[in-house]
Amino acid sequence: MTIINCMLPFGLVKDFDDYSKIVNDILKHDITFNILKFSTGSNGINLLIDIPEDKTKTITESLKQNNIVVNKKGRVIIDDEKCIDCGACISLCPTDALHLDKEERLKFYYEKCIGCLLCLSACPRFAIEEM
Amino acid sequence: MTKTYNEINEKIKNGDVVVVTAEQMINIVEDQGIKVAAEEIDVVTTGTFGPMCSSGAFLNFGHADPPIKFEHLWLNDVQAYHGNAAVDCYIGCTRLSDVKRFKYGGGHVIEDLVAGKPIRLRGNSYTTDCYPLAEIDTEFTLDEINQAILLNPRNAYQRYVCAVNSSDRTLYTHLGKLLPHFGNAHYAGAGCLSPLSNDPDYETIGIGTRIFLGGGIGYIIGEGTQHSPTNQFGTLFVKGDLKQMSPEYLRGVSYEQYGTSLFVGLGIPIPILNEGLAKKTAISDAELFTDIVDYGIPRRDRPKPRRINYEELKGEYIELNGKKVKCSSLSSFYHARKIAETLKEWIQDGKFYLNPPAETLPTDTVFKPMKQTTKIKFVKDLKRNAIICHDDCDLKTIAEKIIDQNLNHIIITDLENTLKGIVTSFDVTKAIARDKTDLNDIITKKVITTTDNEPIDVATRKMKLNNISALPVIDELNKVTGLITSEELI
Numbered sequence: 001m002t003i004i005n006c007m008l009p010f011g012l013v014k015d016f017d018d019y020s021k022i023v024n025d026i027l028k029h030d031i032t033f034n035i036l037k038f039s040t041g042s043n044g045i046n047l048l049i050d051i052p053e054d055k056t057k058t059i060t061e062s063l064k065q066n067n068i069v070v071n072k073k074g075r076v077i078i079d080d081e082k083c084i085d086c087g088a089c090i091s092l093c094p095t096d097a098l099h100l101d102k103e104e105r106l107k108f109y110y111e112k113c114i115g116c117l118l119c120l121s122a123c124p125r126f127a128i129e130e131m
Numbered sequence: 132m133t134k135t136y137n138e139i140n141e142k143i144k145n146g147d148v149v150v151v152t153a154e155q156m157i158n159i160v161e162d163q164g165i166k167v168a169a170e171e172i173d174v175v176t177t178g179t180f181g182p183m184c185s186s187g188a189f190l191n192f193g194h195a196d197p198p199i200k201f202e203h204l205w206l207n208d209v210q211a212y213h214g215n216a217a218v219d220c221y222i223g224c225t226r227l228s229d230v231k232r233f234k235y236g237g238g239h240v241i242e243d244l245v246a247g248k249p250i251r252l253r254g255n256s257y258t259t260d261c262y263p264l265a266e267i268d269t270e271f272t273l274d275e276i277n278q279a280i281l282l283n284p285r286n287a288y289q290r291y292v293c294a295v296n297s298s299d300r301t302l303y304t305h306l307g308k309l310l311p312h313f314g315n316a317h318y319a320g321a322g323c324l325s326p327l328s329n330d331p332d333y334e335t336i337g338i339g340t341r342i343f344l345g346g347g348i349g350y351i352i353g354e355g356t357q358h359s360p361t362n363q364f365g366t367l368f369v370k371g372d373l374k375q376m377s378p379e380y381l382r383g384v385s386y387e388q389y390g391t392s393l394f395v396g397l398g399i400p401i402p403i404l405n406e407g408l409a410k411k412t413a414i415s416d417a418e419l420f421t422d423i424v425d426y427g428i429p430r431r432d433r434p435k436p437r438r439i440n441y442e443e444l445k446g447e448y449i450e451l452n453g454k455k456v457k458c459s460s461l462s463s464f465y466h467a468r469k470i471a472e473t474l475k476e477w478i479q480d481g482k483f484y485l486n487p488p489a490e491t492l493p494t495d496t497v498f499k500p501m502k503q504t505t506k507i508k509f510v511k512d513l514k515r516n517a518i519i520c521h522d523d524c525d526l527k528t529i530a531e532k533i534i535d536q537n538l539n540h541i542i543i544t545d546l547e548n549t550l551k552g553i554v555t556s557f558d559v560t561k562a563i564a565r566d567k568t569d570l571n572d573i574i575t576k577k578v579i580t581t582t583d584n585e586p587i588d589v590a591t592r593k594m595k596l597n598n599i600s601a602l603p604v605i606d607e608l609n610k611v612t613g614l615i616t617s618e619e620l621i
Binding site: 091126 | 181
């Protein structure tokens with residue numbers, strides 16, 4: 001079995017019905033799986049699931065078609081030369097990977113980033129790039 | 132205790148002036164009291180660094196040979212305003228590039244100019260006897276032109292609102308990207324460092340006040356446009372020499388699907404002439420309030436769910452309708468602090484003296500709305516009767532109604548007239564082509580709708596954004612009251 005982390009960030013939700021997509025998509029594959037963790041918050045819905053190894057690829061792909069972010073980490077880089085520490089990206093980040101440090105400068109926590117890319121177009125300086 | 136400008140300037144000259152930032156002043160007043168602070172502190176510096184759309188620059192290029200009198204001109208493909216003498220122009224920061232559109236605008240031209248980069252100048256003319264040159268295509272840098280004057284009619288808002296979005300789609304606004312269903316919140320303004328918030332009665336601020344502007348020295352030349360002091364939305368009209376400024380404090384920015392602007396760094400020194408000013412400059416984020424405004428309602432008077440102070444705004448999450456909403460700033464507090472610190476150093480080093488304003492800013496002007504001579508039209512004024520089928524009907528009934536009524540859109544409701552979906556003549560055609568017979572196979576259930584009191588332009592924009600040609604009109608109970616199609620809008 002393989003553990004995958006599915007995330008449906010709030011900013012990608014067009015309709016509240018979309019929340020049922022995570023589970024419905026997995027159910028389509030006619031398998032038994034364990035839900036290890038299910039959480040909802042103001043930033044979106046998060047699901048940690050344990051699925052059969054041979055189905056990982058098909059399940060991951062069908063989830064991705066519905067804007068669900070699967071198992072992604074650190075997919076953006078910040079260009080410090082262009083960044084002006086305004087914070088316009090921070091409210092878009094569903095995992096607190098972007099935030100201001102004590103000096104009010106923008107800090108990016110690679111390990112928290114799930115690669116939803118919501119921050120990309122929110123940057124008025126084009127300082128955030130997809131890796 | 133009172134102090135004069137002359138006494139403070141004498142201290143600057145002697146090198147024993149005591150300057151602190153407005154952020155540091157909070158603790159000083161708290162620890163030592165207003166009386167001691169007023170005696171010991173001579174100047175409090177402020178700062179702000181955020182997008183200020185009413186910014187731009189006057190440039191003078193000198194004369195060409197043969198001379199040209201511009202009719203139209205472009206700087207790096209951004210059109211500049213020409214309505215002055217032959218070779219003067221005004222480049223406004225929100226003007227978009229004809230070529231790069233949202234990615235580059237007048238604000239970026241100003242940043243590039245100050246950074247010393249060459250700027251391409253293209254222009255044309257209808258020609259006159261004294262200005263015979265019809266076209267020019269050349270390049271210049273900041274050093275090569277005569278005057279380059281930053282002239283911003285509205286800067287340094289005393290405070291700004293916090294924007295949220297109650298609607299069901301992402302909005303792209305002058306306050307950034309706002310997620311649906313109150314998904315996030317954006318605010319602007321430096322809070323406790325905000326220049327006008329530290330002298331809210333404008334005792335020391337007015338025409339002629341010397342300030343930090345874009346990394347150089349600038350001047351306040353009056354109240355800004357839309358100056359609204361009675362509700363703490365004062366603004367400033369400022370000018371300064373671009374040739375002294377730095378690209379660190381003038382940054383071109385692009386807001387997705389909204390447009391371009393210019394981040395302007397601005398700081399004002401406030402002389403502590405009396406105890407009242409010591410108290411005012413000690414204002415904290417917790418004491419500075421603004422409104423949360425719902426941009427989901429596209430009207431001039433938008434709903435304001437509640438008041439909020441800058442302390443809560445700066446805390447990354449705000450509380451709204453019992454929910455935690457992620458909140459961030461659009462202006463940089465890091466740079467605001469740096470501006471206040473830089474201004475402090477300039478004064479301590481004797482490079483910057485304070486002066487009384489020739490006239491202080493008005494405290495009673497009112498920000499009026501636009502006078503509109505044509506009445507705005509609402510959906511209720513133009514809607515037509517919707518042709519309705521119930522959700523248990525067959526496709527033949529729908530097809531017959533389309534033909535009988537000569538209409539492309541049939542609204543599907545339940546027996547209580549509640550909206551269930553929409554079917555178009557194209558959907559029916561598709562059903563025949565693909566051998567579908569059930570209404571459920573072709574109905575669109577997620578319908579974009581409008582209401583009686585929505586302005587026509589808002590409904591039109593919904594159709595344009597969603598690439599559709601009709602909107603069912605519903606009431607607050609989701610009951611259908613009519614239909615509006617692109618035909619009514621023509």
